[in-house]
Amino acid sequence: MNIAHAIHGLGLGGAQKVIASIVRGNQDAEVKYFVYACEDGVHHQEIAEAGATVRVIPRHLPKLDPIWAWRLGRTLRRDGIDLLHAHLFGDSLHGYLAGRWFADLPVVLTLHIGPEGWNGLQRRAYPWLLGNCQRAVACSSSVQQNVGKAFPQATRVMETVANGIEPPALRTPSPPRAAELRRSFGLDDGAVIFATVGRLSAQKGYGYLLSAFGQHCRRRPDTPARLVFLGEGELRQDLEQQASQEGIADRVVFAGFRDNIGELLQVIDVVVFSSLYEGLPIALLEAMAARRCLVVTDIPGNLDAVSHGREALVVPAASVEPLADAMQLATDDDTLRQRLGEAAGQRFIEGFTAQRMVQRYADLYRQVLAESTAGRS
Numbered sequence: 001m002n003i004a005h006a007i008h009g010l011g012l013g014g015a016q017k018v019i020a021s022i023v024r025g026n027q028d029a030e031v032k033y034f035v036y037a038c039e040d041g042v043h044h045q046e047i048a049e050a051g052a053t054v055r056v057i058p059r060h061l062p063k064l065d066p067i068w069a070w071r072l073g074r075t076l077r078r079d080g081i082d083l084l085h086a087h088l089f090g091d092s093l094h095g096y097l098a099g100r101w102f103a104d105l106p107v108v109l110t111l112h113i114g115p116e117g118w119n120g121l122q123r124r125a126y127p128w129l130l131g132n133c134q135r136a137v138a139c140s141s142s143v144q145q146n147v148g149k150a151f152p153q154a155t156r157v158m159e160t161v162a163n164g165i166e167p168p169a170l171r172t173p174s175p176p177r178a179a180e181l182r183r184s185f186g187l188d189d190g191a192v193i194f195a196t197v198g199r200l201s202a203q204k205g206y207g208y209l210l211s212a213f214g215q216h217c218r219r220r221p222d223t224p225a226r227l228v229f230l231g232e233g234e235l236r237q238d239l240e241q242q243a244s245q246e247g248i249a250d251r252v253v254f255a256g257f258r259d260n261i262g263e264l265l266q267v268i269d270v271v272v273f274s275s276l277y278e279g280l281p282i283a284l285l286e287a288m289a290a291r292r293c294l295v296v297t298d299i300p301g302n303l304d305a306v307s308h309g310r311e312a313l314v315v316p317a318a319s320v321e322p323l324a325d326a327m328q329l330a331t332d333d334d335t336l337r338q339r340l341g342e343a344a345g346q347r348f349i350e351g352f353t354a355q356r357m358v359q360r361y362a363d364l365y366r367q368v369l370a371e372s373t374a375g376r377s
Contacts, residue, residue, distance in 0.1 A: 019035060038057055055075060057075065082105070265290035295326045
């Protein structure tokens with residue numbers, strides 16, 4: 001059984017990590033994975049080493065490129081693909097055209113975010129895609145619910161497969177290594193370290209986070225605290241400027257992309273997710289797996305994974321004062337940080353491991369292929 005994944009690029013992103021986990025978790029010698037992208041990126045090597053055949057097929061038109069879809073369809077036929085699994089909007093649109101029109105394959109789509117994050121084109125095109133694909137998968141229950149409310153006809157083909165990641169080997173860094181990691185951020189040993197992980201984009205609500213951290217620092221001017229941004233994106237310059245305007249530039253570290261997030265999280269005290277909307281963030285699952293204390297906004301994607309007072313401190317999205325209050329509470333209470341971190345780790349093990357996700361997708365692929373075969377006979 002040859003399964004193909006279509007993704008717009010192999011750069012940083014949660015969907016790319018999901019694909020890598022699916023490929024890496026394959027235990028069936030009869031299943032072979034192929035990954036097709038129009039842009040190369042940092043996940044190419046990881047996905048290839050996990051066991052997939054990776055092909056980069058450049059796309060020349062940014063929005064809709066029928067020639068690219070035709071080329072992808074031709075490659076699907078050449079590689080003997082049995083089912084195409086597409087991720088994100090552009091990949092779903094081109095993947096559907098390639099899979100159904102040019103290769104006559106069953107197509108599965110994964111929705112990594114709900115209608116609250118869709119633009120005008122996506123709101124027009126997704127109903128058509130959902131009405132024609134063999135199966136649509138929501139990455140969280142809230143995504144399925146929100147899509148179902150907006151487009152009731154989609155419930156015919158939709159189900160939820162929650163995102164998952166591999167449980168990390170939780171090894172606390174030795175004191176010298178921990179000190180080295182802190183120094184790599186320019187941090188003092190005694191500082192309380194807040195961190196956030198993700199693309200520097202408007203979706204993440206980082207403007208509110210900087211304002212809240214600034215308020216926290218002004219409340220406790222003598223308490224050493226630092227905020228580390230782990231990620232890159234188009235808003236970096238704007239965020240750096242805001243940090244200067246808030247008077248906290250010396251307390252904020254823009255660390256960029258790091259490929260050792262699991263290790264870095266072990267020296268972080270509190271991980272903050274200030275997003276305005278999400279599907280089910282992979283970075284949140286990574287922080288849960290690392291048993292970190294979490295402060296998150298009350299958006300559905302976050303609340304699919306954690307609850308207030310049990311695994312995290314939950315605050316209203318697009319807020320400053322409640323977020324600053326939660327950061328202060330986490331700073332002041334070591335016992336609370338440890339309790340929330342342990343509960344988050346247990347919640348991760350119970351519901352969000354890659355093993356569970358991989359098995360659900362494997363069962364889904366077989367079901368869709370069986371339905372497709374029956375429909376042809």
